[in-house]
Amino acid sequence: MNPAPQRQRPYWTALVLPLALYLLVFLVIPFANIIVLSFYTYSPTRIWTPELTTANYVDLLDASFLTVLLRTLRLGLFCTVICVLFGYRSPIFSRVPGDGWRSSASSSSSCR
Secondary structure, three states: OOOOOOOOOOOHHHHHHHHHHHHHHHHHHHHHHHHHHOOEEOOOOOOOEEEEOOHHHHHHHOHHHHHHHHHHHHHHHHHHHHHHHHHHHHHHHHOOOOOOOOOHHHHHHOOO
C-alpha cells in the first residue's frame, strides 16, 4: 500500500500571496468600507451612524447631482480620449524615419 503522493503547490503562489494581501488590505477593504458607509445615515456630529438608509443614493437622482455627475463623466471621457490619441500617436512619430517597422530593441541599439 503506497501512500498517496503529496500534491505540491506551484511556486508562484508564494510570490502572489504578498501582493494579494497588500491589495486586500489597501484596496479591497477600504472600498468595501466606503460602500458600507454609503448606506449609513449622515450625521454632522459623528463619523457614521448605524442607521441604514438608501437616501444617499436617492439624492443622486436629483437634477443638480445628476448634472454634476454627467459633466464629470463627460470630462473624464474627453481626457481619456485625448490621452489615448496622444499616447498612441507619439511613439509612431518619435521613431527614426527610414527605419521601417523594426522592433524598438533593434532600433535603440543602433548608433546613427
